[in-house]
Amino acid sequence: MVRAAFFLSLWLLSLAAHAAPLRIGVSETLLSLPLYVAEAEGFFQKRGVNVEFVNCIGGNRCVKNMLDGQTDMSTATELPVVFNSFSRSDFAILTSFVSVANDLKVVARTDAKITEPGKLRDKTLGYVKGGASQYVLDLVLVYNGIDPDTVKLKAITPETALTALANKEVDALCIWEPFVSRIELELGTDVQLVPIPKLYTETFNLIAMQSAIKARPQELERIVQALKDSTQFIQTHPEKVKALAAKRLRVPVTLIDKIFDDYRFRLSLNRSLPRTMEGQGRWALRVGHVPSNLPQPNYTSFLYPAFLKTVDPSAVSLQ
Incomplete structure (x- = not known):
């Protein structure tokens, strides 16, 4: 054998x-x-x-x-x-x-004062088109009673996510790991995670x-x-x-x-x-x-x- x-x-x-x-x-x-x-x-x-x-x-x-x-x-x-x-x-x-259930996260600039999902209203939000980033961001907005038409959506790429936050091109964005951890590591207290419900596995x-x-x-x-x-x-x-x-x-x-x-x-x-x-x-x-x-x-x-x-x-x- x-x-x-x-x-x-x-x-x-x-x-x-x-x-x-x-x-x-x-x-x-x-x-x-x-x-x-x-x-x-x-x-x-x-x-x-x-x-x-x-x-x-x-x-x-x-x-x-x-x-x-x-x-x-x-x-x-x-x-x-x-x-x-x-x-x-x-x-x-x-x-x-x-x-x-939480690989995708919403990261916000600290000075945008987005301490909860409801404060995403009227903000400029980044998302990656054609993937789960786009879907999760829409779920978060609708779940919190925010009409997606009342926010300014800006298409980004994973590679430009950090720069978009650092240069204040967006107030917050939806992205997945390890990009979230890299952003937190690089920008430190200039960014914070927005606590979002686990709406999608x-x-x-x-x-x-x-x-x-x-x-x-x-x-x-x-x-x-x-x-x-x-x-x-x-x-x-x-x-x-x-x-x-x-x-x-x-x-x-x-x-x-x-x-x-x-x-x-x-x-x-x-x-x-x-x-x-x-x-x-x-x-x-x-x-x-x-x-x-x-x-x-x-x-x-x-x-x-x-x-x-x-x-x-x-x-x-x-x-």
């Missing part, structure tokens, strides 16, 4: 070495930790799959790169899937691998083009298996993965330690995901982010659970 396992391992490593790499757009965020771990701990090699990371900032950019043919797969929240679902259907979510997902699913199904299944290895490793080696995350994201490990327990790293595809996407689709239609005359897609058809069912059947509950 030991000898058989040894030769199987050699065979899988040989497959990984000779196959053309599957390119994955990996967003620069703590949400991508299972992929960082799989690479650092050799789980992709162990499972016999050759992977190449294409780094990107923001899941919306990762998905765009994938749809433009630059990658085979991408990481993102479900929202870029929803935005693109109105124009095409040649991609699908293979698995979620983390969920979190986001998932971070592995998304693949249908062409890759059809052409290389065994390798995609092995990638899902490697992510399962990673999520299990995260549970058993938290201090080691915190250090890895801090190095990859270029922030002090103390900042990772402060937010780490907010994230639930596990594979899943359950009924709450398409339900969330249906709500986001209605929101996108209602507020005009997509043409209002378009039909809303069936979001269950944007999930491809076959690989996860094989790797971890208990993680799939779509009925």
Whole structure:
């Protein structure tokens, strides 16, 4: 048995070495930790799959790169899937691998005196277009009885978020980690977090083009298996993965330690995901982010659970 396992391992490593790499757009965020771990701990090699990371900032950019043919797969929240679902259907979510209710935060300039969400009214607010930043900011405004038309919305990028606050181009903005921690580290007492309710639990997902699913199904299944290895490793080696995350994201490990327990790293595809996407689709239609005359897609058809069912059947509950 030991000898058989040894030769199987050699065979899988040989497959990984000779196959053309599957390119994955990996967003620069703590949400991508299972992929960082799989690479650092050799789980992709162990499972016999050759992977190449294409780094990107923001899941919306990762998905765009994938749809433009630059990658085979991408990481993102479900929202870029929803935005693109109105124009095409040649991609699908293979698995979620983390969920979190407060990865996105609202950061305000201290001199703007936005000590609570209700004080966002009549302010200039920054958001990242086409992603969860845009969605969460809208949720916060509406939940607090603020008509989005009564604020001035300014599109920013993750890279310009810090500068937008420092130069007083915006009074506050909605952004995700690690950009929040970097802003706090750089600007110190000049900024403060606005306490917002947990209105949205986001998932971070592995998304693949249908062409890759059809052409290389065994390798995609092995990638899902490697992510399962990673999520299990995260549970058993938290201090080691915190250090890895801090190095990859270029922030002090103390900042990772402060937010780490907010994230639930596990594979899943359950009924709450398409339900969330249906709500986001209605929101996108209602507020005009997509043409209002378009039909809303069936979001269950944007999930491809076959690989996860094989790797971890208990993680799939779509009925």
